[in-house]
Amino acid sequence: MKVLGIETSCDETAAAVVENGKTLLSNVIASSVDLQAVYGGVVPEIAARSHIESIMPVINQALSETKTSWKDIDAIAVTQGPGLGGSLLVGVMAARTLAIIKQKPLYAINHVEAHIYSNFLTENQPKFPLLALIVSGGHSQIVLMQGHFKYQVLGRTQDDALGEAFDKVAKILGLPYPGGPSISQHAKAGNPVAYKLPKADMQKPYDMSFSGLKTAVLRTAQKICQVEYDYPSGQLQKLLNKSQKADLAASFQKTAIETVVDKLLQAYEEFAPKSVVIAGGVAANHELRDQVSHRLPIIVNYPDIKLCTDNGAMIAALGCYKLMKKQKTADPYKLDIAPGLSM
Ligand code: KG4
Ligand code: ZN
Numbered sequence: 001m002k003v004l005g006i007e008t009s010c011d012e013t014a015a016a017v018v019e020n021g022k023t024l025l026s027n028v029i030a031s032s033v034d035l036q037a038v039y040g041g042v043v044p045e046i047a048a049r050s051h052i053e054s055i056m057p058v059i060n061q062a063l064s065e066t067k068t069s070w071k072d073i074d075a076i077a078v079t080q081g082p083g084l085g086g087s088l089l090v091g092v093m094a095a096r097t098l099a100i101i102k103q104k105p106l107y108a109i110n111h112v113e114a115h116i117y118s119n120f121l122t123e124n125q126p127k128f129p130l131l132a133l134i135v136s137g138g139h140s141q142i143v144l145m146q147g148h149f150k151y152q153v154l155g156r157t158q159d160d161a162l163g164e165a166f167d168k169v170a171k172i173l174g175l176p177y178p179g180g181p182s183i184s185q186h187a188k189a190g191n192p193v194a195y196k197l198p199k200a201d202m203q204k205p206y207d208m209s210f211s212g213l214k215t216a217v218l219r220t221a222q223k224i225c226q227v228e229y230d231y232p233s234g235q236l237q238k239l240l241n242k243s244q245k246a247d248l249a250a251s252f253q254k255t256a257i258e259t260v261v262d263k264l265l266q267a268y269e270e271f272a273p274k275s276v277v278i279a280g281g282v283a284a285n286h287e288l289r290d291q292v293s294h295r296l297p298i299i300v301n302y303p304d305i306k307l308c309t310d311n312g313a314m315i316a317a318l319g320c321y322k323l324m325k326k327q328k329t330a331d332p333y334k335l336d337i338a339p340g341l342s343m
Contacts, residue, residue, distance in 0.1 A: 002068060003075045003323060004104075005316025006059065008091030009083025009111045010138070011047045013054035015062035016312035017073070021320035024121050026065035027306070027313045030054040037177045041167065048086030055094045062312065070102045077319025080108040080330075081341030082138065088337040099332035107319045108330040111310075112139050112343050113151070115279035117321070118303035118314035126275035126301055133264050135288075136280030136309075137163035137178070140260070142206045142267055143343060148321050153343050154267055155206025162256060163282045165210035169217050169252050173245045174237025183249045184285055190243070190250030195220050197255040199262070206263050210256060217252050224248075253287050261291045268296055277301040283308040 002025070007014040011032045017025040032050035039046075063069070078095035081088055099106035116132045130145040140163075141156035160168065163180055170179025175186060197216045200209035218233055225231075225239040240248070268276060276298055282288060284305050292300050307313055321327075 001074045001320060001323060002072055003077055003316045003319040004059070004062065004073050005109075005312040005314070005319055006055075006076065006078040006091045006095050007111070007310055007312045007315045008051045008055065008087050009079045009081070010087060010310060011042045011050075012310040013051045013058050014310060014312035015059045016316045017062055017066050017068055018121065018313055018316035018320055021120055021317050021324060022122060022125065024313050025068065026062045027311060028058050028062045028065065029311055030058050033178065040171055040177045042084070044084045044086050047084060048090060051087055051090035055090055059094065059098075073102070073104060075105040075107060075319055075323045075329075077107040077109050077315050077322070079111045079114070079315055080335065081111065081338030083111060083339060085337060085339045088339060092335060092337050096332045096335055105323065105329045106332045106335065107322045107327070108335055109315050109318050110341055110343060111315075112141070114314040114318045115139075116143065116145070116277060117317040118279055118307040118311070119277040119301045120317050120321070121303065121307060121313055126277050128275075129271065129273045130275045130277060131264070131267055131271060131273035133260060133276075133278045134280045135162040135260060135278070135282035137161060137167065139280065140208055140210070141343065142263060144267070144271055144273070148325055149327065151343065155202075155204055155208065155263065157208045157210060158202070159209050159211040160214060162208075162210060162260060163280065165214050165256055166253075166282065168214050169249070172218055172221060172233050172236060173240065173248060175245070175249070178281075180282060180285060183253055184287065186246050187250035187253045187287070190246030190248070192250040192254035194247035195251040197251055199255060199259045206267060208259060208263065210259070213252065213256060213259070217248060221248060253285075257285065257287045257291055261288070261295055264292070265295050268298065275301060279303060279308070279314075281309040
């Protein structure tokens with residue numbers, strides 16, 4: 001069984017073909033990150049416009065790479081939300097049109113749930129009950145799954161997502177967008193205990209918060225540079241030297257990652273899952289992988305690095321399970337985007 005997955009929730013136009021929920025046959029990603037980097041973040045209009053240009057070439061390439069013709073495709077899966085409205089619209093309209101023309105069942109996919117399914121693209125499938133940590137630029141949450149589609153969100157961020165905090169701290173330090181890879185690169189030369197930064201106290205044990213940590217980095221940088229609180233944050237990068245930036249990057253990364261690993265460990269002890277998986281863009285972070293392997297007494301699954309950030313494969317994988325488990329299809333004449341969708 002082969003499913004075509006289409007993903008356009010943010011700045012990546014992606015399509016992939018997955019067989020039986022576990023075999024990745026093709027995975028094509030066109031990113032507008034270079035266009036966005038100039039602005040230090042995603043500009044929704046630029047993202048939507050580049051999706052329009054790339055969507056059909058990306059889908060056609062995903063099919064041609066596997067030498068799959070439309071008659072071999074059993075269903076189409078598309079990200080319905082959450083994400084940027086203009087971006088989601090391009091993927092959803094393309095998927096609806098193709099579902100009608102090619103007469104294929106259509107599945108509406110929750111992007112955050114799909115991140116978990118990038119861990120199913122392997123022969124060695126995760127087992128239930130499954131504990132999942134999803135940490136990306138838009139989401140940070142811990143989810144317990146008793147089976148496919150049976151999940152409970154244990155906790156989520158109350159403000160910034162973890163990847164978003166990396167992106168914002170990188171901006172303060174004058175490091176290039178996206179901030180996650182730049183922070184972890186600069187952190188290699190830094191001292192992770194150079195600056196003591198706070199971990200947020202939460203009322204619910206599995207909830208998280210990263211905006212206080214980001215502000216603490218800003219205040220520390222202002223202190224180092226001996227400027228007032230109202231000094232423009234965008235100017236600090238000129239006053240900080242290379243080793244101060246490396247120490248701030250390393251201290252921030254250590255504290256931010258420790259915050260989520262503390263919670264993952266606590267959830268592991270409370271719920272005793274058979275598998276633990278990590279997903280989302282921040283799953284590519286080496287500090288996260290190091291801390292997890294040292295602290296959790298179980299082998300934790302990660303997706304392949306190219307499947308950590310947004311991709312069509314995870315959408316197609318979840319689409320396969322929806323098809324195999326006979327979940328409800330979407331109406332190709334009516335399916336609407338859901339920018340605020342949550343798990
Ligand atoms: O999953 P993703 O591609 O998009 C969303 O759904 O948000 O995640 C992108 C996020 C960005 O915030 C980026 O800075 C972060 O993932 N990221 C990382 C690393 N690689 C990407 N954060 C920390 N360390 C990394 N190596
Ligand atoms: Zn994502």
